Amino acid sequence: MTVAPSVASGYDRADWASAFRNVGVELDGVELTASRGTIPPELGGTLYRNGPGRLERGGQWVHHPFDGDGMIAALRFAGGKAVLRNRFVRTEGWLAEEQAGRFVYRGVFGTQKPGGVAANAFDLRLKNIANTHVVRLGDQLLALWEAAEPHALDPDTLETEGISLLGGVLKKGEAFSAHPRFDPGHHGDSRMVTFGVKTGPSSTVRLMEFSCADGRLLSERRDSFKGFAFLHDFAITPNWAVFLQNAVSFNPLPFVLGQKGAAQCLASKPGEAGQFWLVPRAKAKPVLVPAPEGFVFHHLNAFEDGATGELVVDSIFYDDFPSIGPETDFREIDFDTIPAGRLQRCRIDTATAAVAVEVLEERCCEFAMVNPTRQGLDARYAWMAVAGRERGNDPLQAIEKLDLHTGQRHVWSAAPRGFVSEPVMVPRSATGGAAPAEDDGWVLVPVWNGARCASDLVILNASDLSEQAVLELPLAIPYGLHGSWAAH
Numbered sequence: 001m002t003v004a005p006s007v008a009s010g011y012d013r014a015d016w017a018s019a020f021r022n023v024g025v026e027l028d029g030v031e032l033t034a035s036r037g038t039i040p041p042e043l044g045g046t047l048y049r050n051g052p053g054r055l056e057r058g059g060q061w062v063h064h065p066f067d068g069d070g071m072i073a074a075l076r077f078a079g080g081k082a083v084l085r086n087r088f089v090r091t092e093g094w095l096a097e098e099q100a101g102r103f104v105y106r107g108v109f110g111t112q113k114p115g116g117v118a119a120n121a122f123d124l125r126l127k128n129i130a131n132t133h134v135v136r137l138g139d140q141l142l143a144l145w146e147a148a149e150p151h152a153l154d155p156d157t158l159e160t161e162g163i164s165l166l167g168g169v170l171k172k173g174e175a176f177s178a179h180p181r182f183d184p185g186h187h188g189d190s191r192m193v194t195f196g197v198k199t200g201p202s203s204t205v206r207l208m209e210f211s212c213a214d215g216r217l218l219s220e221r222r223d224s225f226k227g228f229a230f231l232h233d234f235a236i237t238p239n240w241a242v243f244l245q246n247a248v249s250f251n252p253l254p255f256v257l258g259q260k261g262a263a264q265c266l267a268s269k270p271g272e273a274g275q276f277w278l279v280p281r282a283k284a285k286p287v288l289v290p291a292p293e294g295f296v297f298h299h300l301n302a303f304e305d306g307a308t309g310e311l312v313v314d315s316i317f318y319d320d321f322p323s324i325g326p327e328t329d330f331r332e333i334d335f336d337t338i339p340a341g342r343l344q345r346c347r348i349d350t351a352t353a354a355v356a357v358e359v360l361e362e363r364c365c366e367f368a369m370v371n372p373t374r375q376g377l378d379a380r381y382a383w384m385a386v387a388g389r390e391r392g393n394d395p396l397q398a399i400e401k402l403d404l405h406t407g408q409r410h411v412w413s414a415a416p417r418g419f420v421s422e423p424v425m426v427p428r429s430a431t432g433g434a435a436p437a438e439d440d441g442w443v444l445v446p447v448w449n450g451a452r453c454a455s456d457l458v459i460l461n462a463s464d465l466s467e468q469a470v471l472e473l474p475l476a477i478p479y480g481l482h483g484s485w486a487a488h
């Protein structure tokens, strides 16, 4: 049953594309007031967001927005007020290119240095652009980019402190995923569980568990698997780390020869399905299970079903690897020709490797999450970004709350002129000893407002997606990647 009315497609491509721009200013603590509604006074903490903030240099555009330099925005909430701050991450690449006024590095997603193929061939340096996620770990704020080390930032001022090897845990240049999962306390205190991949003809996954309180490494393990690995995200349960290895191949030659970015050298293997790599968090051997066909960037959640003994994994599946060809301008992509994401549940019998698949949501979706206190458990609700219309591929313009037990849906839409980035669900804190309901809290949604050509932050009631407040930011932020909430 849809509670809020659905909205027919009908966005203006110019509105959608107007978000692709450079962030032109760094704000240092601007107090915001709600232009509609009121900021809930109980909402206390900081929303950190990361995403590409620089898409053009010297008249040249990035080939894909994912090549844009990481820009962090922080919205600090206390007592019904909000303060906004934003800073670019001072990566080596950002500093060099700011000074040069042009691209000095190639981008993984196909951005080339000026000067054609000859200028790009054999330049295999990686530009760590720190643009994918931002999380608190102990007293550090980390800007993440999966192919290299994190950058540490001051959590208050967002000043870049520099590359962090996490107290010697990482080697220089070591890959460190941009998709940590936060275990809310399945093994005592809360942990940040994450991974790094070293890939080639065989791939090694390093699984790491850190104490959220002080950032200490609590445990790690390394497992090697046959074949090239493209792992962007993973999921956790109390006993498992769940990876889905997509059926993709990597031919680095066009990258080496200066014709393509490294990520453009990935290709799906037609007719082949991927594989789940199930890594026990304790000392036991990994289990390999054939995965259904399709390509996965992001998972919603995973859990162990106590009744059936199955491992249940919810993921957003695409029919194929969505890529932008070397000749295509990303601002002109045809949504009808690229695959749409749909939320699917895989029930895995780890003893027999049998997998049963169920579609949870047909509507094109991305950026899904459960209440963070239910991470790794049989969570009842999911919050996600969805397309403006119920079928077909379109830009993400609405937020959906899905009841995973009953299928009931609530939808809030920013259409026709608003376009959403990843929603972050913030649970209400327990007060007076009573645990709040799983959907008690707020959903914080960055919205590109095509009418204003600027960004809004919309606060929704997590339970029914009613609009609580709209903050019109004095800032224009391109579509972002991931963000997180820190309660302090």
Ligand code: CO
Pocket: 179, 232, 233, 297, 298, 482
């Ligand atoms: Co991601």
